[in-house]
Amino acid sequence: MNELVEKMPFDNKEENIQKAAIALKAMGHPLRLKILCVLGNQEFPVMDIVDQVGTTQSNVSQHIDILREKGIILSRREGSKILCRVRDAELLDLMDAMQRTFCQIH
Amino acid sequence: MNELVEKMPFDNKEENIQKAAIALKAMGHPLRLKILCVLGNQEFPVMDIVDQVGTTQSNVSQHIDILREKGIILSRREGSKILCRVRDAELLDLMDAMQRTFCQIH
DNA sequence: GACTTATATTAGCATAGTTTAATTTTGTTC
């Protein structure tokens, strides 16, 4: 139809762009990214995260809520604690790639 | 020093987190992400991008400025046109990985 | 140098996101 279509290696369907932008936006906040880094490939209670990131329980809770809402992290209750973890291994790999791409000297 | 340190596979140095968060935030906007998808691995004048993304020249110009400022895209003048492109191949690879991670059915 | 094309800049307004502080809910232990 349009010769530009063939030249575009990246899918630019509105729906996909929206999805990706929502996820990137969720991760694109220093405190939320720090929460993700603290979690890494493990599962931690909210309390532990609060201790690591250096802000209030309320603030962490709100940011965790955003990450959960956007599907970046999962959480489950265990007794009186809520355990959080990064969604899946694929996302952990992506975080690794992000680190390499954005945190090296260019 | 602390047994948690060894358990953390992800670098959580403040400086790196800041850097990555800034980049992710820049990419985490639908219009900016669309600009990046339109660019792909090619170089295009601002005008072409405006035509593709469906908003005003002023708006595109401002978003391009943000992407440039955060080091996501590069641009150069050629005559009366400004040609834009995604920073480097590594970032293109990352965009590819982002697509896979965020745009597939999970 | 007037006209056109391409891009950038500015200011104002509207909306969204962030943090703080206080309160509430949920679960556990005695």
Place this chain on the structure above:
DNA sequence: GAACAAAATTAAACTATGCTAATATAAGTC
């Protein structure tokens, strides 16, 4: 069920972003 611990919720204040419309700059053409 009182007291405590863990997490969530709410509201208010603050800050940042995004968009529009208008204007400015820069280069190319006649």
